[in-house]
Amino acid sequence: MPITRTSQTRDRLSILRPEAGAGGDPESGAETLASAVRRGLTHEPKWLPCRFLYDATGSELFEQICEQPEYYPTRTEDAILRDQAGEMVAGWDEAPVMIELGSGSSTKTRRLIEAALDAYDRLHYVPVDVSETILEESARSLVDDYPALNVTGIVSDYHTALRAVRRRFPGPKLVVFLGSSLGNFDDEDAVALLRHLSEALGPEDRLLIGLDQVKDAATLEAAYDDAAGVTARFSKNILTRINRELDADFDPDRFAYQARFVPERHRVEMRLISDREQDVAIPGAGLRVRFAAGESIHVENSHKYTPGLLRDLASRSGFVEEGSWSDPDRYFRVQRWRPRV
Known part of the structure; x- marks a missing residue:
């Protein structure tokens, strides 16, 4: 899709800063x-x-990590999205609201945004990130680049954002959770977050989640301890x-x-x-x-996950796998899950 620059972005861009729940509960993200x-x-x-790693400096450093030659997850997932984004966003009569948890610079998400704009002509994209600086920068870039795109950024942790999304955005939703970000959560915390998400979604909503796969120790350790x-x-x-x-x-x-x-x-x-x-x-x-x-x-x-671990994770969280895509080496896997009714 050709990119057209425009300075008329004000009406298509907003940033929300919902208040976290009271009480400082560590599991709510409000600690x-x-x-x-x-x-x-x-x-x-x-x-x-680990969520406290992501201040403005940490978020910038993470973007640099994604560019390191040892860090295969970003480029592998991006290749999967490049080849399969059309299938990933298909299946609705109207464009779903695309909500991304931990959006960062939204670089890979552009594959999905472009595929959705091709399929539905217009799109409402809702990036969620704890770093206000990087969220605002990426949101402004997106509305400049895509005239048919509306962006509502949410500066928040996941749990607070999900409450805001549930109240604010009716109609079908595609929640996007890329970069194997779920892998930072311990097993029970991952299940709790996904269950919270499945309970917030309706029958027409879907979750698109990218997760890294188990592989040899040398490749994994190099990815998380780059030479630079x-x-x-x-x-x-x-x-x-x-x-x-x-x-x-x-x-x-x-x-x-x-x-x-x-x-x-x-x-x-x-x-x-x-x-x-x-x-x-x-x-x-x-x-x-x-x-x-x-x-x-x-x-x-x-x-890191195997297909069997992923099936178990979906089942325990209230989801059913609807489709999956991987690279030829089976390094990385993107799944589309639907809430179990």
Whole structure:
């Protein structure tokens, strides 16, 4: 589809900032950084929620990770979308509202947007992301590039956004969850999020979800520990964020980055490892944390799946697989699921 630039975008672009639920429930996404730091760094072993990796700097670094030669998920998923987007968006009499969880720069999503515009002429796209900066930049670019596209961005965590979407957008919906983002969730949390989503969708709605597949450890570990060190900087950025927002005195250079595939858990685990005994003051969380040499902070997981694991995940979450697409090497898989009625 040819791209036509236009400056008349105001009426086709809006940004919503819904309020999170009260109470600071960690599972709602409303937990503050300070309470998450207190909860995670007083636990044994120490850990931090990966959603706090994605401040403005973290989101920019993640976009750089996606461009690294070792990081196959982005280019593999993009190739699948390039070849199969038409099938993925087909099946409605009118254009569904396309809602994307964790939209980032929306680069790959352009494949789906273009396919939907070809099929339905007009489209309403609703990107959801915690980074307001990257969401606004990508939304403005999209409405400039596609005159038949309306964009309503939602600056929010997933749970809050789903409540807003349920109230605000009637008619058929296609929820898009790309980049194997679900892989960052532990199994029970993934099921809880997907069940919440399935309960929010009607019979005519669909979920399009991209998930990485189990493969050899060398390929997986290289993808999450690139030679240029971008993923290491991305993970250490959480310490810089804690310094900035909670007046802490972490020295990121005193922590080494490690990514290891754990076959029995079907996941890559990312950690920051203290290279010496050290004490870190975190006044904004009311903490002083002692680290032994070699002690780690678990900062992120990336779960990998097999077709059998995916069938089980769909069933436990209230979905039924309607279609799937993969690359020739079976590295990555995109599924379209419908709510189980």
